[in-house]
Ligand SMILES: Nc1ncnc2c1ncn2[C@@H]1O[C@H](COP(=O)(O)OP(=O)(O)OP(=O)(O)O)[C@@H](O)[C@H]1O
Ligand SMILES: Nc1ncnc2c1ncn2[C@@H]1O[C@H](COP(=O)(O)OP(=O)(O)OP(=O)(O)O)[C@@H](O)[C@H]1O
Ligand code: SF4
Ligand code: SF4
Ligand SMILES: [Mg+2]
């Protein structure tokens with residue numbers, strides 16, 4: 073079956089960093105495929121700076137890979153022209169992490185929604201456009217009559233974030249990259265918005281790449297998960313397996329750090345936490361997590377461990393599993409259920 | 411203990427083209443030194459407005475209509491502009507929502523921190539200022555070399571930590587952090603919260619943590635205040651709030667929390683939040699409240715105190731009593 077979107081050995085190194093000697097590798101040799109006829113919801117999780125937003129920016133063509141290529145329907149996205157390019161622009165959409173950064177302060181909310189409607193000819197008439205806009209706003213819990221006509225600075229953080237989501241709902245893309253789309257709304261709305269995103273996937277076959285650090289919501293909406301750390305895949309697989317039986321020391325740390333909404337369940341008691349400022353990040357050759365890992369041994373320090381299979385649908389990049397078969401990085405998608 | 415922070419009858423409106431929106435409606439709150447309060451509530455309910463009002467940073471078309479905000483015996487609302495400028499950061503600090511975007515892209519992080527100190531203590535030596543900034547950076551788990559960097563070289567999480575470092579530079583008595591960790595992963599969240607906790611204990615400052623992450627609230631704060639349509643509906647200890655919330659909105663909020671054992675169940679509260687231009691009569695929550703009674707449609711429930719120092723504004727507990 074045909075590939076909708078494909079990352080082929082994509083590496084992104086930022087060299088503008090004035091003080092990093094060799095630059096920062098924000099994403100290292102990442103490969104992943106989304107199939108045309110198998111829409112999925114995939115979570116990309118990982119701590120701050122792990123390369124999640126970089127992945128989103130690459131996918132949207134806002135930045136170019138340092139190595140490797142990204143294909144949309146078999147064509148390199150940086151070489152798309154004409155109709156192909158317009159199609160791609162319409163079919164791949166994003167909800168950005170930061171609702172404060174994306175809005176032009178001089179345009180009203182209407183502008184943000186009408187421009188794509190016109191550009192991509194989504195409506196048959198003015199009235200139809202208005203209907204579509206109102207429908208999208210309502211489904212993220214906003215009252216169109218209150219919101220339309222307002223400027224970004226007249227909205228609360230969560231309201232801006234929801235306008236981003238409404239825009240995505242309106243465009244009904246093939247691929248939606250949602251970078252922390254609900255981080256600024258309350259639990260109740262969060263549930264409602266994630267349900268709309270799930271509906272978009274279920275009813276309109278949209279594949280969603282859900283970028284988040286919130287493993288609980290990820291668990292609820294996604295089919296699969298990729299855990300990044302310093303640009304490298306630490307663990308990946310079926311979301312149920314990874315969340316319930318994390319194998320990589322880093323994933324275990326993440327799960328242990330989930331703040332539970334339960335006063336009797338205290339925050340992570342695992343003593344493996346190492347402060348980030350104490351870790352030396354010399355772009356070491358071995359496992360990226362070695363500086364913080366309680367199980368580190370000599371064999372961790374030479375090359376980044378490959379992805380070892382730790383289950384039918386689960387892999388971990390860790391020498392603790394070096395007796396298990398290796399999954400080539402290019403076949404990551406094999407362990408990601410749809 | 412005398413409260414370090416006392417808010418009385420604070421009221422804020424935004425004058426929009428469509429009319430006057432009451433974003434904060436007669437809010438009262440006390441906070442003791444060292445106390446940590448979580449401020450939660452629906453998106454758009456007025457949490458950031460409350461923080462901005464406390465900082466006297468409400469901009470037109472918004473206006474503080476009435477009320478007082480007393481920090482360490484001084485009513486901030488009565489200060490002149492120059493006095494208020496000095497009070498910011500030294501008495502009361504605000505780490506705004508989305509703060510990381512307000513970092514100046516063309517100035518090094520260090521220069522921005524030094525500016526913040528200079529505005530308050532102009533005669534401190536350059537070396538001392540630098541050292542104070544470095545220490546502040548370290549206390550939020552950033553490397554010292556961040557001092558030399560530009561905002562674009564840092565990831566969201568690191569930028570957010572820079573903002574916290576700026577907020578605590580002058581050791582204020584009240585720290586308001588507006589969603590300080592909503593962009594961070596859980597590991598960093600924990601570190602940042604532990605940092606705020608430590609800094610706050612050392613300084614004896616009171617903290618108001620605004621946010622939506624109820625897990626974070628459960629782990630971090632002492633008291634939780636729940637806001638709905640510009641009013642505080644319930645203020646209880648964190649334990650009471652999570653185990654037996656009283657206000658129906660608080661109950662619904664607690665019930666909508668996801669966990670790892672109820673996969674696929676999303677239980678948001680049905681209905682839309684009210685427009686602030688047309689707040690429903692009586693209890694603002696009545697159109698969505700499963701327990702609404704007739705009186706709720708006509709009479710605004712007063713905030714009353716209940717056992718365990720709980721403050722609740724709901725007719726359920728006064729009717730029949
Ligand atoms: N324009 C840039 N120039 C230099 N370095 C950059 C640039 N953008 C990102 N980086 C670096 O690349 C790494 C990955 O950043 P990225 O923004 O992708 O992380 P993230 O996982 O989205 O983090 P967060 O959860 O904080 O949003 C970080 O170390 C960051 O400092
Ligand atoms: N400049 C303004 N003009 C008009 N209305 C405004 C303005 N600023 C804020 N509002 C409105 O005031 C209300 C309260 O906003 P506020 O930012 O305090 O909400 P919040 O509780 O912090 O929400 P969130 O959790 O989404 O950040 C919102 O309905 C918002 O739309
Ligand atoms: S490879 Fe070594 S350092 Fe890396 S996670 Fe596994 S045990 Fe830890
Ligand atoms: S006052 Fe009435 S409508 Fe309001 S929360 Fe209580 S029961 Fe519900
Ligand atoms: Mg990011």
Ligand SMILES: [Mg+2]
Nearest residue numbers: 228229458507
């Ligand atoms: Mg806010």
